[in-house]
Amino acid sequence: MDFAGKDKATYVKETFNSIAGRYDLMNSLMSLGMDKRWRRLAVQKVGAKPGMHILDVCCGTGQLSMEIGNVVGPEGNVTGLDFSQKMLEVAEKSLRQVSNPAHIRFIQGNAMELPFPDNSFDGATVGWGLRNLPDLRQGLREMARTVKPGGKVVSLDMAKPSLLGFKQAYWLYFDKLVPLMGKVWARKASAYQYLHDSAREFPAQEELARIFTECGLKDVSFNNLAGGVVAIVSGKKP
Known part of the structure; x- marks a missing residue:
């Protein structure tokens, strides 16, 4: 993958800063409006309940964080962390439209070195974020470290469909149409070419x-969504 002479972390931060304003629109367009349902399923998978404190890593524009907030309620807490300031600015703007935002906070930080003590959260999520990390395993270990024993770590991300015919049509769509949509709607075709390339390189579900198991999590499972285009992978901290 070409990072234009930059390290991956720098390239990814600059890329997401550049598309922050149109990121949610593009997600909705690319997923045909299914992304909201997928986030709700991820919230169910992490086992969020009223009163819980959940961490959302690589929270971006905060859509998953706010879905979690709807479940944990005002007696719970959600911490969304991202290293892109522009994405967090969009998240804060969206948060101001939430009826009870006090229990949701967004902070800028590094997923490779989460600024939280061990066993701080009842669960942790990451939506479309693991493939952007310079070290996927380190990111997972950090999430597991900050989750309490018995808590879940959940990833919602692109996956690899295997059904013959559908698989080829999907990658053709992702390779040709998604960058074109990025050029038209987000005025940044290169950013959406990166999304295609990173999905190609990201491990299959x-x-x-x-x-997940290698990083110390147990009871690991995955659930395919939309024919395996997207998958939720989850594991429990022993």
């Missing part, structure tokens, strides 16, 4: 589940 079966392999990601094995990495």
